[in-house]
Amino acid sequence: MPLKIATWNVNSARARTAHLTRWLTEFAPDIALLQELKCQDGEFPRLEVEALGYAVETHGQKTYNGVAILAKGRKIDIVRRGLPGDDSDEQARYIEANIEGLRVASIYLPNGNPCPGPKFDYKLAWMARLQAHARTLLALEKPVVLGGDYNVCPTDLDLWDVKAMAGDALISPEAREAWRALVNQGWTDALRHRHPAARLYSYWDYFRDRFTHDHGLRIDHLLLSPEAADRLGEAGVDRNPRTQEKPSDHTPAWIELRD
DNA sequence: ATGACATTTGCAAAATGA
Numbered sequence: 001m002p003l004k005i006a007t008w009n010v011n012s013a014r015a016r017t018a019h020l021t022r023w024l025t026e027f028a029p030d031i032a033l034l035q036e037l038k039c040q041d042g043e044f045p046r047l048e049v050e051a052l053g054y055a056v057e058t059h060g061q062k063t064y065n066g067v068a069i070l071a072k073g074r075k076i077d078i079v080r081r082g083l084p085g086d087d088s089d090e091q092a093r094y095i096e097a098n099i100e101g102l103r104v105a106s107i108y109l110p111n112g113n114p115c116p117g118p119k120f121d122y123k124l125a126w127m128a129r130l131q132a133h134a135r136t137l138l139a140l141e142k143p144v145v146l147g148g149d150y151n152v153c154p155t156d157l158d159l160w161d162v163k164a165m166a167g168d169a170l171i172s173p174e175a176r177e178a179w180r181a182l183v184n185q186g187w188t189d190a191l192r193h194r195h196p197a198a199r200l201y202s203y204w205d206y207f208r209d210r211f212t213h214d215h216g217l218r219i220d221h222l223l224l225s226p227e228a229a230d231r232l233g234e235a236g237v238d239r240n241p242r243t244q245e246k247p248s249d250h251t252p253a254w255i256e257l258r259d
Numbered sequence: 260a261t262g263a264c265a266t267t268t269g270c271a272a273a274a275t276g277a
Contacts, residue, residue, distance in 0.1 A: 011276085012266060036276090038267070063267050064275070111277055151277070170277060205277070206264040217277080249265080249277080 002233045002256035005031040007106070007147035007220055008241070009203075009250035013037040013066070016248055017045040023241050024052050029254065030072050031099060033106035033147040036248075037066030037092075044068065061092035067106040067148070071099050079103070085129035093126070102228075102257075103137065107148030112169030120169050123151070127178040131185070134223075138186055143228035143257070146187070149203075149250065150221045152179045154189065157199065158218035170219060188229040190222040190255045191236070200237050203250045211242055220253045231257040 006029040010016040013034070024032065032054075037044060041060040049056050053072050059081040060066040069076055076097045083094035096105040109130070112123030137144045153159045153171045165171050183189055191200055201216025210216065224232060233256035242251035 015266065036266095111275085113275095113277060165277090168277070203277075208263060219277080246265090 002258050003031065003102075004029045004254060004256055005033070005104070005145055005147065005222065006238070006252040006254035007033040007035070007149070007222060008252035009035040009108070009149040009220060009248060011036050011038070011248040011250065013039050013044050013068070015246070017048055019241055019244060019247065020045070021048050021052060023238075023252065024049065024054065024070070026240070027238055027252065027254075028072070029252075030074070031104060032070040033104065034068040034070065035066070035106060035108040035149045037061075037068060038063060039066060057095065057097060059092045059095040065092045065108055067092060067095045067108050069095055069097050069099075069104060069106050074099050083126065083129050084133050086125070101142070103140065103142060103144040105146045105148070107146060107150065109148065109150045109152065111151045112172070112175060115167065115169035115172055120172070123169060124174055124178060127175070127182070131178070131182050134182055134187070135185060138225055140225075141227060142225070143231065144225035145228055145255075145257075146223040147221070147253075149219060150179070151219055152176065153217050153219055154179050154192070157197070160199070160201070160215040160217070164215075170217065183223065186226055187223040188226070188232070190224050190229075190232055191218070191253055193229075193232070194235040202237055202253050204242065206249050220250055222253060222255050224255075228257060231259075233258050
């Protein structure tokens with residue numbers, strides 16, 4: 001059986017507990033990378049998730065950010081909480097672990113709006129740190145999956161309307177350049193690799209009924225090291241959680257890794 | 260340039276998101 005790995009920005013773990021447990025039951029990923037928990041470690045719905053057979057590791061924060069790794073029937077060996085490169089950065093946006101010979105990270109890259117401004121500077125600085133750390137992960141020469149909400153639309157194929165997003169940090173030339181520099185280290189953008197020309201979105205704004213019109217963005221990504229890309233099977237987006245009542249504005253992106 | 264919606268904090272309205 002291939003390994004199913006998914007990434008999902010849940011937009012509050014507590015507000016989305018029922019959505020999360022339903023998705024874990026129905027989609028049944030082997031590994032789930034979550035973002036925007038918006039809660040501290042002790043407030044995560046751990047018991048509900050563990051009851052479904054998942055191991056749980058969180059890197060939480062009050063009100064904002066927060067990331068987690070879940071693994072069904074597998075032990076999670078935490079490598080680090082927090083992205084290296086700036087000890088003064090207190091935002092909980094990165095968690096990395098080993099799971100049975102696989103290295104995985106759950107990433108919540110800064111949004112960066114308004115652009116320009118200090119938040120945009122923080123985004124670019126964070127991306128530079130991610131680049132530096134990703135190089136060390138490639139050097140491991142083992143299967144690595146970097147999944148998360150990257151808050152970057154890599155190309156104009158990755159959003160419904162370029163004009164509607166003009167001036168936005170998610171499509172800024174600087175963010176896209178940093179994205180390319182990261183990918184060009186040798187990572188495979190799994191969904192784009194599997195679907196070279198498809199408009200595959202993972203996020204739809206709550207405003208203006210964007211989901212109904214499929215006016216979305218592809219900003220949730222799974223980057224694979226060469227050793228992981230060798231094993232890539234199917235890849236896609238599970239739109240189902242976005243169709244439910246009071247959904248997250250994001251929906252899961254997923255891949256299969258062959259044995 | 261702003262607002263449309265949603266969440267958290269804290270109990271009103273501001274901050275944040277993308």
